[in-house]
Each structure stands twice: as C-alpha cells, then as structure tokens.
Amino acid sequence: MEVTLDSPTQQRVDQWLSGNYDADSKEAIQHLIDSGNIAELTDSFYRDLEFGTGGLRGVLGVGSNRMNRYTVGAATQGLSNYINAAFPGEDISVAIAHDSRRMSPEFARLVADIFSANGIKVYLFSSLRPTPELSFAIRQLGCQSGIVVTASHNPPEYNGYKVYWNDGGQVVAPHDKGIIAEVNKITSVDAIKFEGVPEKIHLIDEEIDAPYVERVKSNAVNPDVIQRQANLNIVYTPIHGTGITLVPRVLDALGFNNVHIVEEQATPDGNFPTVKSPNPEERAAMQLALDLANKLNADLIMATDPDADRVGAGARNHHGEFELLNGNQMASLIIYYLLNAWKDAGKLTGKEFVAKTIVTTDLIDKMCARYGVNCYNTLTGFKYIAEVIRELEGKEQFIGGGEESYGYLIGDFVRDKDAIASCAIIAELTAYAKDQGKSLFDMLMAMYQENGFYYEALVSLTKKGREGADAIQQMMAGFRANPPKSIAGSAVVRVDDYKALTRLDPQSGQTSTIEAGKMGIESSNVLQFFTEDGTKVSARPSGTEPKIKFYVSVVEPLESKDAFDDTYAQLKAKVQRVIDELQLT
Helix, strand or coil, X not given: CCXXXXXXXXXXXXXXXXXXXXXXXXXXXXXXXXXXXXXXXXXXHCCXXXXXXXXXXXXXXXXXXXXXXXXXXXXXXXXXXXXXXXXXXXXXXXXXXXXXXXXXXXXXXXXXXXXXXXXXXXXXXXXXXXXXXXXXXXXXXXXXXXXXXXXXXXXXXXXXXXXXXXXXXXXXXXXXXXXXXXXXXXXXXXXXXXXXXXXXXXXXXXXXXXXXXXXXXCCCCCHHHHHHCXXXXXXXXXXXXXXXXXXXXXXXXXXXXCEEECHHHCCCCCCCCCCCCCCCCCHHHHHXXXXXXXXXXXXXXXXXXXXXXXXXXXXXXXXXXXXXXXXXXXXHHHHHXXXXXXXXXXXXXXXXXXXXXXXXXXXXXXXXXXHCCEEEEECXXXXXXXXXXHHHCCCCEXXXXXXXXCEEEECCCCCCCCHHHHHHHHHHHHHHHHHCCCCHHHHXXXXXXXXCEEEEEEEEEECCHHHHXXXXXXXHHHHHHCCCCEECCEEEEEEEECCCCEEEECCCCEEEECCCCCCCCCCCCCEEEEECCXXXXXXXXXXXXXXXXXXXXXXXXXXXXXXXXXXXXXXXXXXXXXXXXXXXX
16 A cells, blocks of 8 residues: 655655664564554654653654654663763763663663763663662762653553753753753764673662662651551552552551552553553552552552652541542642641751742642741752752752652652652651541641642643644643633733743733743743632643643632531632633643
C-alpha cells in the first residue's frame, strides 16, 4: 500500500531506513509502511522527540518521536558534550538510577555506556531505586550531574529520563537551554558514542541506601510519639514501582512495626498489571490498598508512584469511611504539622522558609504568614523549588515544601520531591494525631477551622497528537484574548500571564510586570485568574504529557467540625460552577 507523508516526516523515515540503525528498527518501520498505518507512522516520525527543560519523555517504540536506543542515545551524547564543556579540567562523574518501567534497566545501562565513552565516570545503581535517592546520591558522591530513567506516573507505554545538576536538583537555567542546544546538534546517529568503557562504570547500592535512610530518619520531629504509636496500622503499596526498595525499610527504621504491604502490587513490573495507570492521584490505582485497609481496619493508607517521588494517602474521615486526601490537602497537613513542631521546639527565628508552586493551595501561604515563615512561590515543577533552596542556602533554612501533584519535600538533603521521606512524615503526623486521640482527618478539619476551608480541584484534558497540541494552543489563545470578567459571581481582580510575565488589574486596566529572573520564575505558558472572593483558576498545558490542566481553588470559613459536610458541599458546587462557566471540558 502506498503511504503518503509530508516531506519532513518522509525525510525522517528515509533517514532511519538508510542510516546506521539496527535491522529490527528498520523492519518495524517497513511493517508500518506495508500495513498502511499512516497515523502511527506519522506520529512516530513527524518530529524529533523533544528534549525539554527536564529531559525526555515519550512513548516507547521505533522512530524519531519515540523513546528508543537512538533518541535516548542522542540526548545522552548531547548531555555528555555539555557536561564536559561545563566542567573543563575536572574529574567529572554522574549518577544514574532507573525505575521499574519497560526498558528502564536497558536505557540506564545505555546511558552509562555513552557517558563512559565520553570520558565521564559513572555511578550506576545496581537495581531499581527511587528518584529522590538519585538526587541524594549526586550530592553524597559529589557528582556534576545525574539521570533517572523514568516516566513517573505515565501509562505503561511511556518512558523517559530526567536530568539533574550538581546540587541534586533538576536542571534549570541556564543549563537547561544549554543542554537542549547541545542535544539538538546531534543530527546523526553516527555522532553517538555507544561503546561503553566498563572500568569507568561503578555499581552502587547499600553505600547510598544506608546514609539516605539515616537522613530520612533525622527528619522525625517527634520520635517519642512514634515509639508510643509504633503499632499504627499502616497499609502501603508501591504500585509495582521503586518504593518497595525503601519505604518499608524507612518505616521500620523509624519504629513503625505494623506495616502491611499490598502484595498484589509489591513486585516491580513495568506493565503495571493491576492498574490502568500507576498514578496515586487516581482512586483506581489505590483501590487494592483501600480494600486491604478496610479489611485490616487500618489508620493510614499510602501509595507511591513508579519512581517514588509522589505519594497518595488516605485516612478515615469523621464518618468512619476511608477518604483519599488530595495533594493540596496533604501538602498543607505536612506544612501545618512542621510549622507547629518547629514553633513548639522554639526553632522559628524568622529565617525559615517554605516553598511551593503557584498552582498549589494558598492555604500554605496563609499558614506561613501566621507563623512568620517566608513562603516562596515558583512555577510548576520541583526543579524550581530546588532552585529556591539553592539560592537561599546559608541565608534561610528550608522547612519543607510541595506541589499539588502529590509531591513533597522535607529537609534539604534531597532536591526533588521525595515520596520516601514523605511517607515517613505522613506516618509520623498520623501517629501524632492518634497520640492525641484523634485521626489524621481530625487534624485536617482543625487546620481548616484555624485557617479557612480551602478546596481545590484539577481538570485535566487529554488531547493527543498534532491535532491535540493545536487544540491546546487555541484554548490558551482564547483565554488570553478574552479573559473572564467574573467567575462564579465574583469579579476577576487580577490576571497573571506567566508567558508574557505580566499582571493585569482588570478593574483599572493597569498592567505591571512579573519579575523575570526572580527565584523559580521565568516565562512559562501559564494563566491565572483571581477573584474578589478568593477563587483562583490556573490554566497550564503540561510540559510532559498531551494535556492541558486547569486548577480551581475556592475558599470558605469552616465554623466547626459539624459544619464540615455542608461547607464541603458548598465548595464542591462552587467548583462545578466555575468549570461549567469557563467550559473546562
């Protein structure tokens, strides 16, 4: 069957068929041509897989727009070139970890080979490890850079890798753009140095595991409470990912002796056979944990995603039913607990800070203000929080931080979201509540009574392929051209456009500038609308998935615990009104 492709796509196909690519890849391409699968052929070759500011992510398969030996190889060769240029004359080393996904071990070894072929010393974890431990390893070993092979919580057909710099945080400006420029220079497969140098590759495991576990233990603020509540009934699932390597070990090291692992999801498996998507943000991914928790009458449920940088949690509500807490609620609870603990310990001196993203609940800002603690807001992405920590090192002390997408960090020995340390602190604050005869949910309601009941919802629209990308661009263009004048009956009083780095007051028409170069802030395709009554709506196309995300936040006072259900219903109804008005479908 004759297949007609546009000229750039056809050129990429021809390059792969005639170039120095393996026979299996060429056979797979020919099969797509012979079967007339123009849609798959086009999507596989219509562009080069983008090396974004955080690294790579894409569907596994053959082609220039897929994750495979050659796209990973080109990215790593470009990165090697950049690292060698950035640290001239130094003894350069990198650390590499991988998750449980399909091809993750193979890609990790491939990356190690290419680094070593470029004269770079490699520390390669001998088996799968969580993303936060990779960040820790970079700092512990004094590496200049690092890679973790993962696609986080994406569906099974995806893989990718994230790039880290010498502070243990994901790369930010100017290195991100510099790396991209070097990667884009790799236009031929022949430029990739595939032949590894074995003596430059060093396997690591326990020499990093043990000190990491000790540092996580050091985060505990009430170890005496853990001793008293050692029998806290915990259900944990790694959802077939890397969390199994360290979460049970850390909980045991802290003294929790009643931890039950969801056995059906305990074995690492990149096919994630028990879930549609290994994302703890989705209730379906936590169903087996919920079932076990109900069976065992557990106090707490925790679930980590495949690379164990995100954690979902659930606790019994005031009706005795398990309720899964969203990322805004858990981030707020962690900061609420830490602020109180630091205050009780007399550790608040006015030089402490919390960091979060602009789409994460403003409840955290409000609590920090009450305690005299600075709260820095960054663009979405934990690399920006890491940047703030680096900039303030030696000036202010980091307490903790987080983002609404279930990622939190306690302490600064890791510079990325850390589900291992988060599981530890969530278990501790649940034990603290139980020690006072309360539940985690009681603590949540008390926090709302003190600070206001903030309720957030996420609307995530998936729009795949080239048409989907165009549709997302049109939605953002529409909001920029015609921003709403009111939302859910309240006037819009501020519009922040992070692409143009402008702030508009619709009432006066005055425009001011959002400071570029400020910690964690740069030009980004994000819009935010703020209303008179405290409602906030943020619109952001995802940088790693074919999605556009809308974050809706509303707030009302919570007069008493008895008023929780009614207030909750009012807030949910208001969020739905916002969604309907703005046609977020």
